[in-house]
Amino acid sequence: MRTFKTTIVASVFSTGLLLSxxxxxxxxxxxxxxxxxxxxxxxxxxxxHFSENLVTQFSGAKLVMTEMPGMAHAPMPMKAKVSGASDPKTMLITPASPLPAGTYKVEWRAVSSDTHPITGNVTFKVK
Structure with a gap:
């Protein structure tokens, strides 16, 4: 009987840790x-590409040009459409027009089922 109680307590504890x-x-x-x-x-x-399914209505991104040859002032927001993909773990950012040479930053906000927003950014250069 003692082993049975120990097993139940261990199972409940393990389940609690997993759910937590x-x-x-x-x-x-x-x-x-x-x-x-x-x-x-x-x-x-x-x-x-994220580790979890995104809640698209609370997730999003901004595309910003941070440097451009001859550019005196920065950053410059770029028009872009943000959408989900067929894979619910993927966010797509589609620029409204071709990106000219320069450095860009995607500032993203991702929300999954836990509803806590996580933010970050990705920087890349266009030749």
Missing amino acids: ALAQAHPKLLSSTPAEGTEGAAPGTIEL
Whole structure:
């Protein structure tokens, strides 16, 4: 009988720890396209891949040009559409027009089912 009670207590404790860990989970940025710090051609779409499904109505991003050859003042917001993808863990940022040469920062906000917003940014250069 004592073993049975010990097993039940251990099971309840383990379940509590698991649920606690799940409740504290937050989306993490796993990767982006273009990748952080890379330089290349202007992307038609910027992809952010997260560790959890996003709640799209509370998640979002801004695209900002931070440097441009001959640019005296920065940063400059760029028009872009932000949307979800067929994969609920992916956020898409589609610039309204082709990006000219310069340095860009995507400032993102991700919210998953735990409803806690996580923010971050990704920087890349366009040749």
